[in-house]
Every structure is written in C-alpha cells, then in structure tokens.
Amino acid sequence: AQKVTQAQTEISVVEKEDVTLDCVYETRDTTYYLFWYKQPPSGELVFLIRRNSFDEQNEISGRYSWNFQKSTSSFNFTITASQVVDSAVYFCALSGNQFYFGTGTSLTVIP
Amino acid sequence: DGGITQSPKYLFRKEGQNVTLSCEQNLNHDAMYWYRQDPGQGLRLIYYSQIVNDFQKGDIAEGYSVSREKKESFPLTVTSAQKNPTAFYLCASRQNLMNTEAFFGQGTRLTVV
Numbered sequence: 001a002q003k004v005t006q007a008q009t010e011i012s013v014v015e016k017e018d019v020t021l022d023c024v025y026e027t028r029d030t031t032y033y034l035f036w037y038k039q040p041p042s043g044e045l046v047f048l049i050r051r052n053s054f055d056e057q058n059e060i061s062g063r064y065s066w067n068f069q070k071s072t073s074s075f076n077f078t079i080t081a082s083q084v085v086d087s088a089v090y091f092c093a094l095s096g097n098q099f100y101f102g103t104g105t106s107l108t109v110i111p
Numbered sequence: 112d113g114g115i116t117q118s119p120k121y122l123f124r125k126e127g128q129n130v131t132l133s134c135e136q137n138l139n140h141d142a143m144y145w146y147r148q149d150p151g152q153g154l155r156l157i158y159y160s161q162i163v164n165d166f167q168k169g170d171i172a173e174g175y176s177v178s179r180e181k182k183e184s185f186p187l188t189v190t191s192a193q194k195n196p197t198a199f200y201l202c203a204s205r206q207n208l209m210n211t212e213a214f215f216g217q218g219t220r221l222t223v224v
Contacts, residue, residue, distance in 0.1 A: 099156075
C-alpha cells in the first residue's frame, strides 16, 4: 500500500525561527518519487521539489532544504529563518500512477 | 500562458442538482486528476485519467462522474447522489510519467445551499 503521513497538523513559529515539516511514507516500490507542494491561501498548489528514490542527497534551495532518508522512509522539509510569506499548508506526496498526498501541515509564521 | 484553468472559482448548488466543474489544460499533458479537499483531510483522489477516453476511479468516486473526450479537458460532474458535496475541488495534470510533478489549477469552491 502507498501512504504518506504528515503527523504535524498545525505549526506556529515566530518569524526568523527555523521550522521542520515531517513526512513519512510507505511504499513497496523500489523506484518511487517524492514531492513537496505549498498551498498558499489562494488555494493553488505550488510545486517545490521532487526527489527520486535513488538520490538521497540533501537539497538546499535558498531558505528551503530537504532531507531524504530511505532508512527511515522520511522526506523532511526545513525552512530556515522563516518569513510571514511562508505561511501556507504544505503537502508531501508520493508518486505512482497517481499522487498519494499526506494530510498537510498548516504553517503559520507570526511576525 | 500555459497552465490549468478551473472554472468557476465559486459555485453554489441547490440540493438535488447536478453541477459540472470545468478543467482545461494547455500543457499537452496526458494525465489529469480530480481531487477533493476538506479541512484536515488533505487531498483525496476522486477520478484520474491517463489517456483520452479512459479514466479510473479514485478513492472517493461515489457520487461523481467524469469524461475525457479531449486531451485538454477533464470535466467533473457532482451528482445529486453525492451526499456531502460542499468542498474545495482541485484539478491537476502531468505527463504520464511517475517522475513528473503535477500542475494544479486554482480550484473551485462548491457550496450546497
């Protein structure tokens, strides 16, 4: 079975704090792809990153970084020095014939 | 501009009525998806289509129907059989490959009055 778990429902941080969003997945496939999306208040999901199952290198893009660990089936997302504009719902997803989404983590950054 | 267009943005429906949500893409993507979003439940798959004239049920297909007569269009009909249709509906598309990301429309918020 394919499943994505985002145990953190809501997180609040004060601006400039670092915050990590957790994502744990389940799959029997040996080749798979993981994604993170951001959903701002406007509603449209915005693609952030894709990672394949053979590439465990961490990735950094500006204030965003991702830590993929196959051993723990996790694909965590860290925002460094958070800003108010980071306030959104963030979804982790696993790709097969369809996308399997987690329930999302609502992040609020307080000025 | 290339992208996915959903219309309308807001839709009100009386109980017992069918209503159709539009989704059009000009990205030349083979696969298209419909998701329903309710607070605290993430995105749940209603239907998806990987090729024209073919589609499959997702996890919550009951009370919904779709068609895929053209590559660029994947309309969703919410029928009167859907007992709790008030929700936010998102359409997405992608190339028919596992490693590609999905692109999403801006969503349609359906409210039953």
